[in-house]
Structures are given as C-alpha cells and as structure tokens.
Amino acid sequence: MDSVPIIDVTSLVCNEKDLVQQEETAKQIHNACQEWGFFYIKSHGISQQLQEKLQKQSKIFFAQPVDEKMKISMTNGGRAWRGYFPVGDELTSGKPDQKEGIYLGTELSSAHPKVESGIPLHGKNLFPENMPEFKNTILQYINEMEKLAHSLMMGVSLSLGLEADFFEKNYLKEPTCLFRIFNYPANKNTNRSEETWGVGEHTDYGLLTILLQDNTGGLEVKSKSYGWVKAPPIPDTFVCNIGDMLDRMTGGFYRSTPHRVKNITNSDRLSFPFFFDPSWDSNIKVLPLPSSEPDTNERWDRLNVYKFNGTYGDYIMKKVSKVFPDLAVKQAVVVQ
Numbered sequence: 001m002d003s004v005p006i007i008d009v010t011s012l013v014c015n016e017k018d019l020v021q022q023e024e025t026a027k028q029i030h031n032a033c034q035e036w037g038f039f040y041i042k043s044h045g046i047s048q049q050l051q052e053k054l055q056k057q058s059k060i061f062f063a064q065p066v067d068e069k070m071k072i073s074m075t076n077g078g079r080a081w082r083g084y085f086p087v088g089d090e091l092t093s094g095k096p097d098q099k100e101g102i103y104l105g106t107e108l109s110s111a112h113p114k115v116e117s118g119i120p121l122h123g124k125n126l127f128p129e130n131m132p133e134f135k136n137t138i139l140q141y142i143n144e145m146e147k148l149a150h151s152l153m154m155g156v157s158l159s160l161g162l163e164a165d166f167f168e169k170n171y172l173k174e175p176t177c178l179f180r181i182f183n184y185p186a187n188k189n190t191n192r193s194e195e196t197w198g199v200g201e202h203t204d205y206g207l208l209t210i211l212l213q214d215n216t217g218g219l220e221v222k223s224k225s226y227g228w229v230k231a232p233p234i235p236d237t238f239v240c241n242i243g244d245m246l247d248r249m250t251g252g253f254y255r256s257t258p259h260r261v262k263n264i265t266n267s268d269r270l271s272f273p274f275f276f277d278p279s280w281d282s283n284i285k286v287l288p289l290p291s292s293e294p295d296t297n298e299r300w301d302r303l304n305v306y307k308f309n310g311t312y313g314d315y316i317m318k319k320v321s322k323v324f325p326d327l328a329v330k331q332a333v334v335v336q
C-alpha cells in the first residue's frame with residue numbers, strides 16, 4: 001500500500017470491551033507505526049459539530065487584523081508559552097515557517113503546583129477577549145482530544161505486546177497536552193520562494209499527535225518505502241503520528257516519521273494538531289522489545305534520539321527553545 005493506512009478505532013473508544021477487536025486494531029496500529037509512523041483514524045467519536053465550530057471560530061480569529069491578534073501575543077504568555085505568533089516567528093531548522101498560530105494546552109491556574117514552581121509550558125491559556133465562544137470550544141476540544149488520546153495509547157500499548165495500561169501507568173499520569181491552531185496563508189498572500197515551507201521537515205517530540213486539518217491539503221509524510229507521500233484530508237478522520245519519545249522508547253521499532261506542509265492553494269489552510277506527550281518529569285526508558293533496529297540515517301535535526309536520556313521535560317525544552325529563540329531568551333531558557 002502506497003498511502004497512509006486508515007484504521008477504525010471503534011474498539012478502543014467505545015465503552016463495551018471487545019478484546020478480540022481490540023487486538024485486531026492493535027495489529028493494524030503495529031503495522032502502521034512500523035511502516036509509516038502515521039495513520040488515519042476513523043470512528044473516533046469526536047463530533048463533527050465540535051470540529052466545525054472550532055474551524056469556524058479559528059477562521060474568524062485569523063481573519064482579524066494582526067494588531068487585534070497580537071493582543072494575545074505569546075510574548076505575554078510567560079513561561080507557559082501560550083498565545084498567538086505571527087507569520088514568520090516560528091522556526092523549523094532555523095528557517096521561518098509560513099504560518100501563524102496559537103499555542104494552547106491544558107488550562108492550569110496559577111495555584112497549580114507545576115505553575116507555582118515555574119515549570120515551563122504549563123499555565124493559563126491566552127484567549128481573545130472578544131470571542132468568548134472560541135474559549136469554550138477550545139477547552140471542550142482539548143478535553144475530548146485528551147480522552148481520545150488515552151484510548152489510542154491503550155491501542156499503542158497493545159500493539160507493542162504490553163499491558164493495555166502500560167503507558168497510562170508509566171508515562172501518562174499527568175500527560176503534557178499541547179494544542180496548536182495554525183493558519184497557513186494562501187499562496188497568493190505570500191512572496192515565497194521555492195524553499196519556503198508552511199512548516200519544514202520535522203518530527204514531533206512526544207508520544208502521539210492527533211491532527212485535524214481542513215479541506216485544503218498540503219501535508220506530506222516521508223515514508224520508508226515510497227519517499228514523500230501526501231496525507232490529504234479524508235472526511236471524518238484525523239491524522240495520527242508518533243513522536244520522538246515513542247521512537248526512543250521502542251529503540252526505533254516505531255519511527256517518528258518526518259513530515260512537512262506547504263499550502264500551494266489560493267485559500268488559507270487551517271490545521272489543529274493536538275500533541276499528547278509524557279508527563280513532564282517522567283524518565284524516558286527504553287522498552288524491552290524483541291527486535292529494535294535504530295535508524296542510522298541522519299535526522300532532520302542531526303540529533304541522535306537513541307542517545308537521549310532524561311525526562312520528557314528535558315527533551316522538549318531543548319526543542320521549543322530552538323523553535324522560538326527570541327522567546328527562549330526572554331524566558332531565560334538556554335538555546336543549544
């Protein structure tokens with residue numbers, strides 16, 4: 001098969017347990033993660049109405065003048081790294097991406113122990129005051145994505161021959177949930193050369209990403225067997241992909257696959273990645289798996305993920321500080 005597989009995840013999300021069907025779904029996840037590191041999910045249980053509401057309000061938000069959007073600028077987000085960034089502010093491999101966006105995550109009050117102790121990427125979201133419905137929709141969406149992600153990680157556990165709650169017990173007591181809303185401007189609105197990307201080639205950092213994309217298209221996945229392959233929008237599905245931590249834990253058995261985006265159409269493209277990552281202070285350990293074969297090809301970031309030892313917090317801070325170097329300096333995060 002030369003396209004990203006589609007997996008029906010009913011058995012993972014529904015309340016009635018069908019162990020036989022769960023094993024079957026786990027087998028499909030296993031094959032997809034080994035071959036692609038990517039898969040589409042269908043029958044996921046997230047309502048179309050919620051997805052449409054989110055898209056509609058995001059469109060309204062991005063259509064506003066930059067001054068209005070900058071009222072929730074990331075520079076006001078402090079160590080939580082939340083808020084809006086304009087086109088060109090986010091870098092991939094040192095190059096500005098052709099996208100604007102909002103960084104969001106689990107809503108934590110300033111009294112939360114992690115916020116009180118100054119742990120980065122944790123805290124309050126910045127919501128536009130002129131769009132109260134947007135806030136409710138985002139919070140509801142994050143909540144539903146988190147539940148879905150727990151169910152999918154049960155499938156990933158089973159797919160590796162582990163207890164269904166392996167990740168739950170060891171890495172997901174307090175998952176790091178990051179949510180982003182991106183707008184990739186229409187081709188006609190940018191003076192871009194061939195080399196510019198909506199987001200350049202990269203891998204995701206954590207365990208599992210669940211992506212909602214609008215109808216525009218533009219996402220590409222670097223497959224093992226077929227080179228760069230398109231991952232177009234498919235109605236009623238989300239795109240899922242695994243991140244560096246699962247690659248590290250499985251010793252390369254499951255790969256965090258490079259991907260990139262270019263919007264070549266004459267309309268803006270909206271996308272909504274939800275990143276489901278290990279608890280901040282969980283120590284990333286290699287799993288006892290039968291046949292692990294680390295990837296020896298040079299990675300997009302020239303790092304060797306198989307040499308990484310430490311907590312998820314250690315890993316992501318190095319990454320995020322490269323993505324927004326100016327902000328990292330303001331937040332006193334060392335850029336390496």
Ligand SMILES: O=C(O)CCC(=O)C(=O)O
Pocket residue numbers: 180182199204211213219259260261271272273
């Ligand atoms: O916009 C997309 O389709 C993908 C975005 C992405 O890969 C990311 O934010 O990590």
Ligand SMILES: [Fe+2]
Pocket residue numbers: 202203204259
């Ligand atoms: Fe990504």
